[in-house]
Amino acid sequence: MNNVNMTHERLLKIILAPHISEKTTFLGEKNNQSVFRVATSATKKEIKAAVELLWKEQKIEVKHVRTINVKGKRKRFGRFMGSRTDWKKAVVSIKEGQELNFSNFSKTEAK
Numbered sequence: 001m002n003n004v005n006m007t008h009e010r011l012l013k014i015i016l017a018p019h020i021s022e023k024t025t026f027l028g029e030k031n032n033q034s035v036f037r038v039a040t041s042a043t044k045k046e047i048k049a050a051v052e053l054l055w056k057e058q059k060i061e062v063k064h065v066r067t068i069n070v071k072g073k074r075k076r077f078g079r080f081m082g083s084r085t086d087w088k089k090a091v092v093s094i095k096e097g098q099e100l101n102f103s104n105f106s107k108t109e110a111k
Contacts, residue, residue, distance in 0.1 A: 006049055014042045014050040018102065019089055031093065034100050038090045040069070047090045055100060063093040 016037045024035040038047055044065040051062050068091070072084035094100065 011050040011053050014039050014046050033091055033093050036090045038088050040088045051092055061095045063095050066091040
């Protein structure tokens with residue numbers, strides 16, 4: 001964590017929300033993976049460090065991270081065509097025998 005971009009405050013802002021769908025629950029049960037909506041500027045190393053920081057009380061170890069850039073859909077707003085914003089999705093693989101518990105986040109505060 002020597003990189004300038006990986007400060008404590010930056011890591012807390014990377015993971016925006018868990019992405020929950022049928023496909024992600026299947027991934028979680030079968031492959032021990034979790035899917036998150038992350039900041040579009042986040043790198044794989046930052047996502048790995050952020051997950052390990054948020055669940056450090058559970059001593060979670062990330063095996064690997066895969067990222068997907070999701071393009072925003074084109075939508076009609078009244079008589080105007082617009083588009084939703086692009087966003088980034090991260091698929092995080094957790095080592096065997098570990099499980100993310102969303103009810104117990106480590107109470108980390110930005111210093």
